[in-house]
Amino acid sequence: MPQVIQTQNLSRRFGEGDTLVRAVENVSLTIDSGEFTALIGPSGSGKSTLLHLIGGLDIPHEGSVKLSGVDIASISGAALSDFRRDHIGFIFQSYNLIPVLTAEENIEYVMLLQNVAAGERKTRVSEMLELVGLSGLGHRRPPELSGGQQQRVAVARAMASQPDIILADEPTANLDSKTGATLLDVMRELNQSLGVTFVFSTHDQMIMDRAKRLVHLRDGEIELDELRESVAT
Amino acid sequence: MLTFRLAVRNLFRNTRRTILTMMMIGFSVSALILVDAITQGMLRSLTDTFTKTLTGEAQVLRAGYSESFDVDLYISNVSDVEALLSRDAAIAATSPRVVTGGMIASSYNVISGMTHGIDPLKETDVSRLDEALVAGEFLRGSPLEILIGTGMQEILEVDLGDRIVVTTAAADTGELTQALFRVSGIFQFGIRGMDDSFAFINIADAQSMLSMNDAAHQIIVQFRDPDTANLPLQLATDLSDWEQTEIYSWMTLNREIASMLEMSSIGTVILGSILFLLVSFGVVNSMFMSVYERIYEIGVIKAVGTRPFEIIRLILTEAFVLGFASCLFGGLLASLVGFATADSGIPLGQYEVSGVALNEAILPVLTPSQFVTYPIYTTLLTMLAAVYPAVYASRIAPSEALRKSL
Incomplete structure (x- = not known):
């Protein structure tokens, strides 16, 4: 399997002097295409920061991040925006969607940025809505959808741009366990059927149960990189 | 979108x-x-x-007249100049005036004032003098008619029909000349300077007093579009051949406004x-x-x-x-x-x-x-x-x- 993510001696610090926090320290990690990986650890362990560094949302103080062979540190501004748009799908903890746009328009948003033709956009929106089990609800705005449905729209949006990898930062944090499990099943299904690479930042046991690889973080460093033979279904 | x-x-x-x-x-x-x-x-x-009170939207004057008000700086052939002006499509009406300073006296008092000789028929097209009348009648072209302001009426202590003597100097010669008038109308513009010291007589009487024949000091011009009077004044009429005569916009004549x-x-x-x-x-x-x-x-x-x-x-x-x-x-x-x-x-x-x-x-x-x-x-x-x-x-x-x- 080709490597999608390569980080080399990655470090990110916040504050200085007495308030210095080493959020990520000397992290080297590779993730292959098609993996379903979870970055896990207690609060403040550096999961979200590492995910942001991988996704080009933050700049490391030291080290490098290569995503699909491209050194993210070498690009900036509009080029970095374009890179994220074309190669990475994001799912965040909450308020993922633009509240004034309908579910369809939210899914269509990134494709509009990519200048995908109108017909193609319409087809992909329908496919994505069906894939996440929201057919018929595309005209609803986020406030008219449940938390789980909103996260599914976020998954559909992340998928619609056909990225190399989807980074999900605590995607189930604001969902009840049943809704969270359903959402994870959707993502797992996409991973298995379409080979989409997922990387989670989480401390949700349900995600840990389903992930094939668990990267344990503590105080910004990798404590344990665990590849599991069997996972919950 | x-x-x-x-x-x-x-x-x-x-x-x-x-x-x-x-x-x-x-x-x-x-x-x-x-x-x-x-x-x-x-x-x-x-x-x-x-512009409607007295100045008009523009005035045809001899060069230098607007600064000195010298009675000798008149336009000799008013009829010809007016005929020329009437051919300009932008001009709606013209009216000649003879203007002279002098003494205006009644049986009771005397003041200095400005006497304007006007053509009653044409004047109504270029000013609101007729509308400013508060007593008596507007000039009809008959001899000895004079209109005075309410302020002058008060100073001279006269009323309609009373006699007034205007004394001025004739053009070119400067000889004193006098004429007797009877008050035919009283006007009030609401402008103290005009109501106190302006008087209006028929242009023929003014020309006769000043020995000016068919001459006038001002030809008041009214445009079809009032905005034409705004600077810069752009007209087809060229008066340069007429004794250094020019058309001055009211804006040129009244820089203050x-x-x-x-x-x-x-x-x-x-x-x-x-x-x-x-x-x-x-x-x-x-x-x-x-x-x-x-x-x-x-x-x-x-x-x-x-x-x-x-x-x-x-x-x-x-x-x-x-x-x-x-x-x-x-x-x-x-x-x-x-x-x-x-x-x-x-x-x-x-x-x-x-x-x-x-x-x-x-x-x-x-x-x-x-x-x-x-x-x-x-x-x-x-x-x-x-x-x-x-x-x-x-x-x-x-x-x-x-x-x-x-």
Whole structure:
């Protein structure tokens, strides 16, 4: 399997002097295409920061991040925006969607940025809505959808741009366990059927149960990189 | 298209704030339009009063006459000059005047004054002298008729039908000449200088007294379009062959009033600048509030690949929609006020400008350009005021925005 993510001696610090926090320290990690990986650890362990560094949302103080062979540190501004748009799908903890746009328009948003033709956009929106089990609800705005449905729209949006990898930062944090499990099943299904690479930042046991690889973080460093033979279904 | 849709919907996420901002911008636009309309109306009233009182919209004079009022600087062949002027399509009417200073005496008193010889029939086309009569009759062309102002009537202690003697110097020779008149009418312009010291007689009597034959000192000109009198005066008629005779716009002859017109434009610019400044602070505040409220969302849309420029475009589109909608509201408000006062005008009481008494209600002058220019400026300014919040939003680091809001 080709490597999608390569980080080399990655470090990110916040504050200085007495308030210095080493959020990520000397992290080297590779993730292959098609993996379903979870970055896990207690609060403040550096999961979200590492995910942001991988996704080009933050700049490391030291080290490098290569995503699909491209050194993210070498690009900036509009080029970095374009890179994220074309190669990475994001799912965040909450308020993922633009509240004034309908579910369809939210899914269509990134494709509009990519200048995908109108017909193609319409087809992909329908496919994505069906894939996440929201057919018929595309005209609803986020406030008219449940938390789980909103996260599914976020998954559909992340998928619609056909990225190399989807980074999900605590995607189930604001969902009840049943809704969270359903959402994870959707993502797992996409991973298995379409080979989409997922990387989670989480401390949700349900995600840990389903992930094939668990990267344990503590105080910004990798404590344990665990590849599991069997996972919950 | 999505940017526009997004901008419109974003604006109405906080309807109360948007409506308040729109009202602030809209009221400013309507204030600008109305202040300009009232200023234009006031200036039009002032100009109209000024030009129709006596000065006329333009005057044909011999070079040097306007500075010296020398009786010797007259136009010899008035009929020919008037015939030439009548061929100019821009000119609606002309009326000759003979003007001379002298002593005006009654049985009880004597004062110095300016006597104007006028053609009664033509004069009504270029001035409101006939409308200013408060007693007696306007000149009919009969000998010995004289019109005096209410102030002069008081000083000379005369009434209609009483005798008055005018003493002046004849043109060219400078010899004293006298004539007896009977008061046929009393006028009141409301301008003390005119009411106290001006008298009007038939032009034939004036020409006879001054031994001027068919000559006149002034030919008052009335244009078909009053704006023709604004500088620079552009006419087809060329009078250069006629004894150094030229046409002078009333603005040239009365620099004080012309300067006031120019000052009023500056005043509108100053007022506009103050309003624009206030509006811009309001817009910056409103747009910043809007950006701060959406900081997490901006972080998300940046994370998914929205370029910084596209964020700027979105915020500026929001500002454009805000400005445009506000201007529609402001324009509508100004139209309603304009139409409501179109007939009755806005009463500002009696006031005096450069010796000209104005007591008529001011009719606001609303023009299409006011409804185009000010809204365009305001919309552009609204967008300009939004540049700072837009650039700020575009520079928000996604990770920072996501972290701040959590």
